[in-house]
Amino acid sequence: MSDLLLGRVLSFTADPFVAGPEAARLDEAVLLQGGRIAAVGGAQALRAAHPGARVTDYGARLISAGFVDAHVHYPQTAMIASWGKRLIDWLNLYTFPEEMRFADADYAANVAGRYLDLTLANGTTSVCSYCTIHPGSVDALMLAAQARGQRIWAGKTCMDRNAPEGLRDTAQTGHDQSAALLARWHGVDRLSYVITPRFSPTSTPEQLEAMGALWAANPGCLMQTHLSEQLDEIAWVKGLFPQARDYLDTYESFGLLGHGGLYGHAIHLEPREKDRLREMDASLIHCPTSNTFIGSGLFDMGGLKAAGHRVGLATDTGGGSSFSMLRTMAAAYEVGQLRGRALHPAELWWLATQGSARSLLADERIGNIAPGLEADLVVIDLGSTPAIAQATARAETLWQALFPTVMMGDDRAIHAVWIGGRLRG
Numbered sequence: 001m002s003d004l005l006l007g008r009v010l011s012f013t014a015d016p017f018v019a020g021p022e023a024a025r026l027d028e029a030v031l032l033q034g035g036r037i038a039a040v041g042g043a044q045a046l047r048a049a050h051p052g053a054r055v056t057d058y059g060a061r062l063i064s065a066g067f068v069d070a071h072v073h074y075p076q077t078a079m080i081a082s083w084g085k086r087l088i089d090w091l092n093l094y095t096f097p098e099e100m101r102f103a104d105a106d107y108a109a110n111v112a113g114r115y116l117d118l119t120l121a122n123g124t125t126s127v128c129s130y131c132t133i134h135p136g137s138v139d140a141l142m143l144a145a146q147a148r149g150q151r152i153w154a155g156k157t158c159m160d161r162n163a164p165e166g167l168r169d170t171a172q173t174g175h176d177q178s179a180a181l182l183a184r185w186h187g188v189d190r191l192s193y194v195i196t197p198r199f200s201p202t203s204t205p206e207q208l209e210a211m212g213a214l215w216a217a218n219p220g221c222l223m224q225t226h227l228s229e230q231l232d233e234i235a236w237v238k239g240l241f242p243q244a245r246d247y248l249d250t251y252e253s254f255g256l257l258g259h260g261g262l263y264g265h266a267i268h269l270e271p272r273e274k275d276r277l278r279e280m281d282a283s284l285i286h287c288p289t290s291n292t293f294i295g296s297g298l299f300d301m302g303g304l305k306a307a308g309h310r311v312g313l314a315t316d317t318g319g320g321s322s323f324s325m326l327r328t329m330a331a332a333y334e335v336g337q338l339r340g341r342a343l344h345p346a347e348l349w350w351l352a353t354q355g356s357a358r359s360l361l362a363d364e365r366i367g368n369i370a371p372g373l374e375a376d377l378v379v380i381d382l383g384s385t386p387a388i389a390q391a392t393a394r395a396e397t398l399w400q401a402l403f404p405t406v407m408m409g410d411d412r413a414i415h416a417v418w419i420g421g422r423l424r425g
């Protein structure tokens with residue numbers, strides 16, 4: 001059985017930060033077969049070539065690759081939008097007590113399912129998530145994603161210091177539990193394991209070394225952590241690692257800097273850190289709603305992309321204030337404006353799809369609409385509210401029609417979601 005979807009099919013032939021908005025292309029139809037995208041092109045030609053295909057006509061709606069959220073904490077779903085704290089206090093007051101509850105497998109399963117349903121309702125088909133210190137929190141998310149047929153990445157968050165009793169492992173148990181989860185889940189269906197030290201302040205040098213050894217033994221895995229989010233945090237890292245040249249060095253010296261390394265936030269980078277991250281072709285993950293919500297600072301998208309960095313986009317739920325990649329694009333635009341660089345809608349959309357997929361080294365599987373890629377798609381209504389509809393009424397270009405949805409859209413703009421070639425609700 002094949003499906004032929006008609007609509008305004010948006011894809012990218014290149015990175016618009018390099019090639020300009022012309023990197024985007026519009027087609028009339030996309031053919032899905034066996035869970036993958038089989039063809040993209042004109043409606044008439046594809047109809048004629050595939051007379052047996054089931055046709056769904058989405059009219060003037062936009063058909064895009066599903067959104068890819070490159071940095072989330074699914075266990076923070078229930079504490080999203082917690083008021084009034086900056087990073088360290090926010091972790092201690094809100095995050096750690098909530099993460100403690102994931103010792104209960106039923107609670108973890110409940111939140112994992114709720115989280116994936118909330119993100120799917122917002123058009124996000126793939127996520128890369130931190131779990132908690134409990135191995136069961138990884139099992140819960142993997143099982144929930146497996147049941148939904150989703151491609152996701154997830155890992156047990158390792159911490160062996162500066163976290164409360166009940167949320168600490170050790171260098172040895174952190175390593176061994178991660179290795180067991182990796183063996184259980186990595187490469188099963190569409191699931192991937194990610195080696196996940198939370199960040200330098202909550203890991204001893206011994207734990208960072210053990211995580212580095214695990215990554216060296218499993219170079220096909222991604223590794224995720226946090227880097228240079230707040231100035232207080234950077235000062236704390238300096239005190240904890242007096243020998244380190246800078247924050248990045250606390251990862252680099254333990255084998256935790258490399259291609260396939262994902263560094264969340266990366267706001268206050270030193271020149272040496274930028275150089276090393278670029279030399280290693282590591283991935284920087286921009287989390288704009290989180291950076292404004294927690295008061296962290298303004299990511300230098302323009303400068304880092306111009307210098308050739310690999311950059312993904314993410315909500316950072318629940319430090320981020322939304323499950324929506326539309327809202328996240330809007331925040332990236334606002335942060336860009338505050339840094340003097342107005343990101344083009346093509347750049348924003350690319351970041352939320354192919355850019356994030358590239359940051360996860362998965363752009364040959366997901367994040368775009370092209371033959372051979374997995375058929376994870378979102379269908380967008382470009383007039384989903386009266387405010388958006390009246391703003392797009394006079395649009396003469398695709399970007400004029402799209403930008404009000406980027407800035408003001410939410411889950412009401414998500415008309416349909418396809419996962420692995422199957423329509424979801």
Ligand SMILES: [Zn+2]
Pocket residue numbers: 071072073226264316319
């Ligand atoms: Zn985070």
